[in-house]
Amino acid sequence: MYTFLLFYLFIIVKATIAGICLQKQKPDQIRLAIAGINSVNVGWHSYACPFIDDNPNPTPKVKYGLSPAALTSNSVNGKPSTYNTKNFFTRTSWFYGVELQDLQPRTLYYYQIVAMNNGLASDIFSFTSPPALGDRSQPVKIAAYGDMGVDGLLGTLINGVCLFERAVIALQKMLPSIDFFLHHGDIGYADTTPLLVLGKTYDQAMDEYQMGMMNITNFPNAPSGNLLDTETQVNWLKNDLAAVNRSITPWIIVQCHRPWKGSIPIQTIFSGGIINCPQCKAAFEAILIQYKVDIYFAGHVHWFERICPNGGMKTADYINPDGPIYITNGAIGNPEGNEHVFQKSSDSCCLITDPGFGVLTLVNASHATFSFYRTSDLVELDRINIIKAH
Numbered sequence: 164m165y166t167f168l169l170f171y172l173f174i175i176v177k178a179t180i181a182g183i184c185l186q187k188q189k190p191d192q193i194r195l196a197i198a199g200i201n202s203v204n205v206g207w208h209s210y211a212c213p214f215i216d217d218n219p220n221p222t223p224k225v226k227y228g229l230s231p232a233a234l235t236s237n238s239v240n241g242k243p244s245t246y247n248t249k250n251f252f253t254r255t256s257w258f259y260g261v262e263l264q265d266l267q268p269r270t271l272y273y274y275q276i277v278a279m280n281n282g283l284a285s286d287i288f289s290f291t292s293p294p295a296l297g298d299r300s301q302p303v304k305i306a307a308y309g310d311m312g313v314d315g316l317l318g319t320l321i322n323g324v325c326l327f328e329r330a331v332i333a334l335q336k337m338l339p340s341i342d343f344f345l346h347h348g349d350i351g352y353a354d355t356t357p358l359l360v361l362g363k364t365y366d367q368a369m370d371e372y373q374m375g376m377m378n379i380t381n382f383p384n385a386p387s388g389n390l391l392d393t394e395t396q397v398n399w400l401k402n403d404l405a406a407v408n409r410s411i412t413p414w415i416i417v418q419c420h421r422p423w424k425g426s427i428p429i430q431t432i433f434s435g436g437i438i439n440c441p442q443c444k445a446a447f448e449a450i451l452i453q454y455k456v457d458i459y460f461a462g463h464v465h466w467f468e469r470i471c472p473n474g475g476m477k478t479a480d481y482i483n484p485d486g487p488i489y490i491t492n493g494a495i496g497n498p499e500g501n502e503h504v505f506q507k508s509s510d511s512c513c514l515i516t517d518p519g520f521g522v523l524t525l526v527n528a529s530h531a532t533f534s535f536y537r538t539s540d541l542v543e544l545d546r547i548n549i550i551k552a553h
Contacts, residue, residue: 187281187282187283188209188210188281188282188283189282189283189284189285189286190207190208190209190259190276190279190282190285191207191208191209192206192207192208193205193206193207193276193285193288194206194207195290196380197293197343198262200296201264201265201266201267201268201292201293202262202263202264202265202266203262203263203266203272203290203292203293204260204261204262204263205225205238205260205261205262205263205274205276206258206259206260207258207259207276207285208256208257208258208259209256209257209259209279209282210254210255210256210257211245211254211255211256211257212254212281213254215255216245216255218243218245218257219257219279219280219281219282220243220257220259220279220280220282221243221280222241223238223241223242223243223259223260223261223276223277223279224237224238224241224261224276224277225237225238225261225263225274225275225276225277226238226274226275226277227263227272227273227274227275228272228273228274229270229271229272229273230273231273231287234273234274234275234287236263236265238261238262238263239261239262239264240260240261240262241259241260241261242259242260242261243257243258243259244257244258244259245257245258266292266293267292268292268293268294268295268298269291269292269293269294269295269298270291270292271289271290271291272289272290272291272292273287273288273289274287274288274289274290275287275288293343296411296412297411297412299527299528302524302525302526302527303342303524303525304340304341304342304522304523304524304525305341305342305343305344305345305522305523305524305525306334306337306341306343306344306345306520306521306522307344307345307346307347307418307460307492307520307521307522307523308345308346308347308462308492308493308494308495308520308521309346309347309348309349309420309460309461309462309463309492309493309495310347310348310349310462310463310465310493310494310495310497311327311330311346311349311350311351311495311496311497312327312349312350312351312352312496312497312498312499313327313351313352313498326496326497326518326538327496327497329496329518329538329539330495330496330518330520330538333520333536333538333539333541334520336541337522337536337541341522345380345416345418345460345523346380347418347419347420347460347461347462347463347492347493348418348419348420348462348463349420349462349463349493349497352497352498352499396446397446397447397450400447400450401450401454404450404451404454404456405454407454409455409553413528413529413551413553414457414458414525414528414531414551414553415454415455415456415457416456416457416458416460416523417451417456417458417459417460417487418459418460418461419443419447419459419460419461420461420462420463421439421440421443421461421463422439422440422461422462422463422464422468422489422491423439423440423441423443423444423448423459423461423489424439424444424470424489424508424510425439425464425468425470425489425491425508425511426468426504426505426506426507426508426511426514427439427504427505427506427508428464428465428466428502428503428504428505429502429503429504429505430465430499430502430503448486451486451487452485452486452487456486456487457487457488457531457549457551458487458488458490458523458533458549459487459488459489459490460490460492461489461490461491461492461493462491462492462493463491463493464491464493464502465493465494465497465499465500465501465502466491466493466494466501466502466504466514466515466516467490467491467492467493467494467513467514467515467516467517467519467521467535467544467545468490468491468508468511468513468514468515469488469489469490469491469511469512469513469533469545469547470488470489470490470508470510470511470512471510471511471512472484472485472488472512473485475509475510477512478512479512479545479546479547479548480547480548480550481547481548481549481550482550483550483551483552488533488547488549490521490533492520492521492535494515494516494517494518494519494520494535495518495519495520495538496518496538501516501517501518502516503516504516513535513545515535515544515545517537517538517539517544518537518538518539519535519536519537519538519544520535520536520538521533521534521535521536522534522536528553529550529551529552529553530548530549530550531548531549531551532546532547532548532549533546533547533549534546
């Protein structure tokens, strides 16, 4: 009798799984990244069938073209990857990336993810390709921020309801005027969000974060790892900066997750950490000064802070500063909450703990502005002018 019941239960489970697999799903978490000159990366996510790890899309492909009715070009360099989300339905997440190459500059393109096994094609989306190298025909506007993650139960208690969603809504309102987005690290907080499963948290973040953004966090051939091996990263940075032709590319912006300068938050004192990454500063700052880097963006500390130019002169005008302009920009919202000041740095020109994000506008070869906007109402709380004799 029990053997029959077990066999019957097995048949029901198999039939249920098959039924779920037959429910066609569309690709989700679709995102774009600049992948080099005249190239864009399209990334997306799909679930495998429940209880099955097999890749549902072994040959990821995107078709693209200059009109929705003529998607005549095919992507290259399709790459799948996976991890087990360990959620209740034991579904395995698969992630895909492909490159769209040979794009014309500043051109509207349409694209569609091709249908996969047990799945559907995506809708047809569009993006505007990056400008040609050295094109100065119009300003470039970059939304910049770091440390953005879904709330979770504890985050909701600390920060109020839907801080993450409010941040996404604010960014969406700015989207028509933004050329691309620059993220300074710590996205989603899938590893630390209380009472949420790792994969589920990341999926929630990416589902809500999907806005058709253009960004440059996924650039090719970038080194990774820690500072146990400084030679690889230092040599890469030197070579990368030395390769820039400043007559064509006047502005150089560097970002890293950890700040090198600034005030000390209370949370860091409690955790016994050192906030300003002295080993990073020792390894890299002289290189940035040598190659006349204009701006250094960081996150990690959950507030907005900019360092005064030229040794501490308090001003909103940065006119030919001696080195990079240092901006900590991790205030947009995360489950750990924004920081409170323990010790104010003597060279701090502005420090704001309200949730918000920055917009950098490269007006021309010698003039740029940076503004910090409060997430809740998009009020501009800080603005600087940057004048450089490039």
